[in-house]
Each structure stands twice: as structure tokens, then as C-alpha cells.
Amino acid sequence: MTSTELNLIAPLDSPLPPVPKGEVLTESQWKTLLAIADTIVPAVEASSSPSLHSVSVQASEYTNAVEQIQKAVPADAPSDAVQKYLAERAGSLPRFKELIQRQFGDYMREDALKGIRVILSTLDTRAGCLLLTGYSTSFYNQPVNIRQQIIQNWSQSYLPPLRQLAKVLPPLCISTYVKQSATINSVLGFPKAPIHGKPGKDFDYSFVQIPPGEDPEVIETDVVIIGSGCGGGVCAKNLAEAGLRVIVAERAYHFGAKHLPMSSTDAGIHLYHSGGVDVSNDNSVSFLAGQAWGGGGTINWSASLQTQGFVRQEWADEGLPFFTSSEFQNCLDRVCHRMGVSTKHIEHNDNNRFILEGARKLGYSAKEVPQNTGGNKHYCGYCTNGCGAAEKQGPVVSWLPDAANAGAKFIEGFEADKILFESIKGKKTATGVRGTWTSRDEHGGVSSPARTKRALTIKAKRIIVSCGTLHSPLLLLRSGLTHPHIGRNLHAHPATLVTATFPHTHNPWEGGILTSMCDEFSNQDARGHGAKICAMTMLPAIFLPFQPWRGGLDFKIMASKLPRICGHLAVVRDRDTGRVYPDPADGRCRIAYTPSAFDRRHALECIIGMCKIQYVMGAQEIWLAKSDILPFIRNPNSNEEDGVNDPSFQEWLREIRRKGLNQPETTWGSAHQMGTCRMSSVEKKGVVDPTGKVWGTEGLYVADASVFPSASGVNPMVTNMAISDMISRGVARSFRMEERREEGARL
16 A cells, blocks of 8 residues: 555655765875764774774774663664664765765865865875874774774864864765664664655646746746745745835755655755754854745744744834834734634644743743644644645745736746946836846756756846845845845854663654743843744654764664754854855855854853753753763752752852853854844944845845744744734835826826
8 A cells, every 4th residue: 555545645756956066075085084973873883993984993892882872772673773783883875975065066066175175185195194183004904993082082172173164064074974874774664755744736827927038037026035035935926016126036956745854854955054054163053044046944843933022122122113013013913813823733742842931940930832723733743844735824825826817927947146226317226137047957857957048137127136044145146236234243042962762762863843831041141132042853764863973882872862862952142243255266155153152141041941841851961062071960869859950960060150152162053143234223234124125225125034023033934924914015015006106196
């Protein structure tokens, strides 16, 4: 019986674009890099002899590892699953090298790649190895046990490039390994697709096709919206329903529900910015951002929180009274109503239930998080790779179909180069956007190099930039705008992770990703800055790379515990900011952002609270995303009546406070970016005015989370949509006013 007959979600494959051509690394550099990968995720064998291909451990240690891993292995797993898992090394996987080449060739910054090449080459010389490892033997000729110690020493090196390498390479190798390994899925009992839910029905999208030609193609419309995400989708619906000709032009391509959720390999390329993850200049923060048809709304976690009152007041105090008006509340309610936002049908998994129950036991403030699931139960933890049930009411399921039904047209595969301007009545007026359109291939996908490219200009009376916080400012800069705030004021909600194991198997990848939240630590300075506790997505290829690497065998044992793990985030409402700017070499997005000492202190208090929640819920082990603090292991003989007053637990918390969240030992991530085209009441303080129009221009607007005056402190989707609702309704009114003026002039 097929999955279709059983009515299960069974995603179709989504073939990737061609691997980048050219020599990303030399043969010698590849040899060293694969030796590093096989050290981070090594084969493990019981042996007293050093090996170039596996970590050698005593027979008793190997037997203990097998017994630990076997505890969580599903009953229907092959009898030799654990042995195969321990025997597997990262570099032995058929596509491992291909995926690394894709990451290096397509997404890594040139300066970063150059630095890696230099280190890899140095590790293949006697003098270089002596300097970088303390040994004169080439790195790849060292036994794995020694290579492992070398990489661990790099994290404490006095040479910054080695510290950076020790921070960047473990998550890269682990992510690539987990995406490709079948043995780890067998050990975890992790299925390719969710076992809950039914296949959803796609909206039948139609996309404008551009004929081949040498000269630029020109299309005219009333409004062009660059970007199809949460801001662009709302604008498209409102403006099309206002009777205007609307074109939505998106860089990415549409993959319908039958392709979702994608594998983590395919999702990283098809649905995410920069191949799945980008990093700040100093590698302190990993950034996850959507680059899909539907933008971040295609890969977010369904959390639908309205803007908090103190944030509204903060923005109003900046001269933006809209945010404390009834009009703003109407916008919030309107977008939530369209998406069926509610808490009525939530069924919490343990990852979320433990937050609520642990907070109750400690007297902390906690609540359920409304979901944009159309008023339906949605028990799926895979939606960060797209929603195969089409229940999550992101732009692809809600706003963009509404826009299509009102006459909007769509273009996929459009790379916007610059906004076009003319001087009209002495004012700098946006008149269109110029870029390059790339077709799908002959099979309807994007995997073949045989695809048509054509220069395309879209002329319009209004241009709305909705490229997201990382890319909207870059488009403005490429278009010749020079406002000093463009790209600055980057808020990122930096987040760090606390992980705990529990006695029972609960398969944390099942169930809604983020359905609860603890806000006990969200206002630590009496000005709304602090951190919230929420659940982390538990898909192995996303969750495991954020764990501290303490050795190859340690990683394999830790990873095998995932069915019994809970992962919770401290998500900071950051006061201090960074910026984005174009790379001077190739123009791609560069991110200058480091969590400040002020914001790290708030995260620290939240982490202490998270550890206490996990303790009172019965955690056996607790550890931070921090390499210099060992895990807390609960003494089974401790006095249960003590609760969090357990002396050994308190001593461990004191150690956390003593060390703090120092860099580079602490791992940070960001899934929320805001503020790089901030809204302001006066031109000198921001990029767009209170209507969303770019200061110093006519006809040019920005509608996405980049216009936030500061960090929202909650998942930004609903705030983004509400602001875009206001902006687009204002644009529609401007057309009506022009029509009335023209009619009056004719009369």
C-alpha cells in the first residue's frame, strides 16, 4: 500500500541546482579538510592501536557506548544499527564532499574561504603543522585521537584564525553529516516525513514567463512588490483587492505542498538564505533567514504573537503614534483573523509542555503561543522545512492566493539589481526595478544549467521593497541611496540553547515546534529588555549542530539521546545593534553583529531559569551551548525534596554565573532579523517615514521587518504583517487621491 493510499505526507524530491564549477579547494586541501571532518564525526572502534580512520577506545569504553546508544534505539531498527552508526565517519558519505563544495563555492564569503584555504595548506607542511598543531607531521597523517586533541586545543589558541576554525568547522561538518547519514536516522528512529497530518492541497499558482531575447524585457504595472514574504504577501493582497495591477517578483522559486517538508539538505538550498545558515563577521552568531516563495512565512514555526504593549509605547515615544492607536490594533487583528490565529487547538509536545509545567512549579510567568494554523490542530514539527499539510497559514497558503484571486501576477526567479529613479517635478521618484529573470529548466525544476536568463525591467508607479531585513537595505544601497541609516540598527533576537535529557523517549521532532513561552525574564532593565524561554526546533540537522563539540565519541553518544532530549532557547530582546552591508568583493550580504555584554547578561539570567525548569521537570543531564562548562549530571540519590536547592545543582549554576556567556565559547543563533530600514518620525533617525516611504524619494516603500524601529521582543511575523497592512492600505489611498486629483483637473 502506498503512502498516497494511506494519505500520509510523502514529499517529492526537489533536485538541487548544479554544484558550483571550478576548484573550491586543491586536492591537498580537500585531503586535510576531510581528515578534519572524520575527526569531528569519526568512526569509533575498540582498539589499543592508533588509527588514521577511527577513534580508538578501550573495549570496555566501546561496549559502554554501545549499551548507552542501544537504550534509545527503536525496536524495529536493524540489529546492527548501533555498530554501523559507530563505524560511520562523515567523509565516507557519498555526498558529503559535494555538499561542502556547494557551501564553500556558492555561499561562503571569499575572505573566509581564503582564510580556510591558507590554514588547510599550512596543515600540509612540516613547519606549518609545527606552528598550528605542535607536531611536525601533516594533519591528515596523524591518528584520529591526536587530531581530535588538536582541534580541541584550537578552541583555546592564541591565534584568532584557529579559534574561529574550531568554532565554524564542527557545526558545518555535523550538519552536513546528519543531513546525509541514514544510520543516524535509523538509530534515532527519525522518519523522513512527519507521521502526523495529511497531505495538503496546493494553490494553483501561475507565474509570468519571459520569452528568450537579447534586449531587456519590459513589463508595466501599477505596483511591483519585490519579495513574497510576510510583508510582501500582505501588500499584494491589499493592493490587488484595491483594484490595482500588482506584480510580485521573487528571487526564489515556488515548491508546492507535495514537495514539503523538504529534507534538510534540499530545504537549506531551496528555502533558506545562504544555503541554510549565514554567520556574522566574527562567527559569533549563526543567522537563519527564509529565501523562499512566501519568504520566512514558509519556514517559520507558526508562532503568532501580537506586538507587546511596552514595545508599542516605545515606538510611539519615538514620534510614531500609530503604534498606540486603534488603527494599529485593527491591523494586528485583521492579519491574525485572516490566518486563523488562536490557541484553541494546540496539543503540546513535551518540549513545550515542560516549559509550561516547569514554569508553574517555579512560579514563573508562562503562556501558550497562538498558532497561525487556520483554527486547526497542527501537530507537526517539520514545518521549518515547509508545511506539507498546507495548514500553516503563511503567505503561500493565505495572502498570495488572495492576491492571485484579485488579479495579482507573480514572477519567480527574479534577482533584483536596482531601483530605477527619475526626477519628476523636482523629486527623486522611483519608476521601476531592473534585474535578471532566470527560468526553470525543461523539467520544471532548477537542477539543470540549461535555463533561460533575461534582463527584465518592471516599470511601476509604486515600488515596494519586501526583501527582508538582510536584503532590503542592500537593494537600496545598490540603487544609489546613501542614507546613513540604511543597513544599520540591526536587531537579531540572539538566542542560545539549553539542552536536557529525560528518562523517557518522547521523539521531540513530533508536535508543534513553538507552542509555549516563559516570559519571566523578559523585562530585566525595566525598559523591556530581557529574554524569553521557548522551544527549539528539534529536527536533527538543525538541532545537533548547535551542540558543543567535545570529541567524536561524545558527539555520537549525545546525538543518540535525541529521542529523550528537550531543547530550549533563551531569545533576547536586544538593545544593542549591528549592521548589514554589501561585501566589497561580490556584493553579497555581510553581517556585523555580536551580542553585547548588556544583552548577554539578560540571556544569562534566562538560562539559569531554563536550567531550573528542566531540573524540576526531571532532567537527568543539562548542558549549555557553551564548550567550557561541562554538563550537569543529576545524582539519582539526591534528595528530591530539595528541588532546585540541590547543592550540586546550585554549585553548577554558580559556575555558569562565574564564567558568563563569554565568546567564542558560547554558541548563538538568530532567526529574527529586524530594523535595518527603520521607521522614524524624522529623516535623520531612520530610512522610511511613518507611512513606509523611503525618506527623500517618491513612490518607493519598504514593507518588511526591516522597518521595525527596534526589536519586537516576540516572533516578528504578526508585527511585520500589521505594519505592512498599514503601509499597503496607505499606498492604495495614494492611488485614489491621485485619481481624484486627475479627475478634478479634467473637470
